[in-house]
Amino acid sequence: MSNLELPVLDQDDAAACCSPMVREPLGEEAAVDLARMFKALSDPVRLRLLSLIASHEGGEACVCDLTGPFDVSQPTISHHLKVLREAGLVDSERRGTWVYYWVLPTALARLSSLLQAPAAAR
Amino acid sequence: MSNLELPVLDQDDAAACCSPMVREPLGEEAAVDLARMFKALSDPVRLRLLSLIASHEGGEACVCDLTGPFDVSQPTISHHLKVLREAGLVDSERRGTWVYYWVLPTALARLSSLLQAPAAAR
């Protein structure tokens, strides 16, 4: 079958959390909350950072692995990582000299299920 | 033919278009393009507008249906609709006196599949 045994989060579980926004109008506070997360994704550098972290071996990456691929300064990278962390999309931990970042899959799944387009609707 | 060709789209097709960003690092231009769409979603008013349009009966809504639920002025709503349209998330058409907006499901599906998270195995 076409399904790789790659561990992809069960889409139904994710949908159980937040049904697609195309189904019913978003509440006011929910919109504020979600907009905060989308804003964290609204910068090319942050999108690539998130992608780099998630696809890094072990699912986590040291900051030192993240500064290389970009044309911006290291403080700027640090700033973007902070934005992603405060949006609840990643978390980090210091281990000795280095600081490691990893993606919080639940947050991504929440946004993903929210954006699910109307299937064979109506 | 039934011009009511509802853009029904298969979730698998959408996934075939853009594999999750947690699988492999995002390219630079792809990140710029995607960030533009996420930026359009990074405002609470626009999120609610999108949700209102998509969940409206018939899958489309007149601007006159959209100004009521918000505390902002009509020009501001018009501005947000323009942002959504230029991001490729909605399209619009004038019919007589009124202008109707509808969601482009392919765009939402693209973002949704991009954000599909890996299982929270760790």
Next chain:
DNA sequence: CGACTGTATCGACAGCCGTCGAATCAAGGA
């Protein structure tokens, strides 16, 4: 035509955001 309603554009303004270099903090090694 002229008045009226619905929608978009314009110009302005305040606040936010991405970026930088400099300074600071944290940990490890001589």
Next chain:
DNA sequence: TCCTTGATTCGACGGCTGTCGATACAGTCG
């Protein structure tokens, strides 16, 4: 202890963004 490397914080600056009121445009109806 001092020096070095990794990472964050600070302060500043230019540009972008959300909002408004005023104005302009598009149709419809008398």
